[in-house]
Ligand code: PEP
């Protein structure tokens with residue numbers, strides 16, 4: 001559920017166009033809908049003694065309004081979906097009606113003389129922590145209900161009306177200041193057909209999810225929420241990174257015909273689906289899929305992926321948050337992934353939570369610098385129980401298909417040794433319980449921290465495979481926040497420093513005879529593919545829909561020529577010089593249309 005602020009419709013009827021960063025290809029035409037943050041920041045405001053009574057009344061009114069809303073919602077769901085679904089609101093109603101919940105808030109307002117919002121947030125946190133600590137699954141699942149109820153009351157306290165997107169009968173484009181990956185996961189169905197935001201970065205997880213959902217998206221449009229009114233007609237051009245507001249009929253027609261042209265091109269590219277992925281001089285290049293959502297499994301087949309090169313398992317957590325997935329839920333999913341990918345392999349990356357992908361209520365306090373904080377493997381090693389649940393499930397699922405396990409954000413050999421020790425411990429436990437697993441389950445690591453890239457030769461002696469994560473490798477080596485639109489102009493995959501790091505990792509892998517893949521967004525760009533093939537990369541993993549485009553490149557080039565291009569490129573000084581050189585050479589050497597970066 002989202003909170004939608006309906007601003008008054010302005011008289012602006014002129015055609016306006018705004019530039020941002022196109023992060024998910026495609027064109028969407030629909031009506032704007034503004035989304036505000038579900039909950040505005042809550043501040044602790046001290047109140048005077050003579051204000052306490054009116055503050056308590058304000059809270060009671062918001063609670064009463066919430067009770068009425070929930071009842072209405074339950075009746076609506078019961079009518080449209082049946083009583084079974086409607087009963088999910090019983091727990092909500094119980095919390096709203098629970099005198100101890102309301103009493104606690106009132107008590108806090110009175111004793112601490114604080115505003116109702118603050119008192120409510122405090123009680124919410126206490127309750128959530130209490131429910132989360134229960135062993136019983138049913139009680140733990142109530143954490144989400146407490147959160148939902150508290151958010152509704154808070155929203156009512158702040159005088160914002162609730163609306164549900166499903167009430168809208170036409171296609172909509174979400175216009176927001178910012179969207180989290182979990183917001184985006186929930187846009188997984190009509191009426192939402194595209195979105196545009198003020199903030200974000202090319203390789204942020206929100207952008208990655210948009211691609212997974214085939215949802216055209218433009219981010220980083222300055223002051224967008226001030227430029228657009230609810231209900232205005234919007235074109236999101238995810239190829240060019242443009243937002244057009246109030247287009248006239250001619251413009252709409254032009255964009256509609258562009259959509260058909262792109263569809264045609266996509267169809268043509270899909271014709272190579274069953275053809276081998278080899279260069280013209282017979283070098284095989286494996287093209288695998290990155291997936292975040294189980295729904296994407298069909299896409300891996302549709303686009304001809306040779307297995308799953310990266311399953312971002314944290315999205316299992318995000319979709320269940322704030323309740324942690326059980327061992328059985330992990331197991332069933334990994335088994336399904338491995339079986340669907342067979343005979344190809346499926347690489348499951350353990351939770352990369354933290355950074356910008358963390359539900360604070362379960363993992364603890366907020367960090368000032370989360371991207372350099374308790375993220376990924378570090379966070380998992382701290383929350384051992386959660387991690388062991390995932391590792392046990394992975395080991396159990398390893399007897400199905402061709403599963404591989406991968407750890408994110410490894411910075412050195414010691415970290416890898418520690419996690420391998422943990423795996424040994426878990427294997428011992430499984431042995432004792434008589435539970436089967438694949439004793440040779442390959443254990444690989446992401447190379448996405450500069451220190452790991454620099455010591456790739458050392459890590460290669462203890463890891464079974466490498467996957468280069470350029471999204472983070474660029475972020476950490478070029479010192480640019482991947483989710484910050486202000487520095488996205490510095491996001492340069494062709495930066496000489498990055499190309500040297502990548503070459504070092506590929507060479508180290510070859511010397512140690514372990515496979516090296518790339519699963520960062522860089523692997524999905526046809527222009528970069530030419531250089532990467534030349535640097536010796538043999539496994540590319542990407543959003544499934546990008547596979548036909550890269551296969552087109554692979555089948556059009558000669559490895560020999562790519563090597564020559566890579567040799568020249570490694571001696572150039574700037575990303576701009578490198579890009580110009582590649583474009584010129586590719587245009588000369590390879591068939592026209594090879595470098596189509598807009599698909
Ligand atoms: C990467 O960093 O390149 C990567 C593939 O991982 P993620 O985008 O999930 O951080």
Ligand code: MG
Pocket residue numbers: 408448469471472
């Ligand atoms: Mg990463």
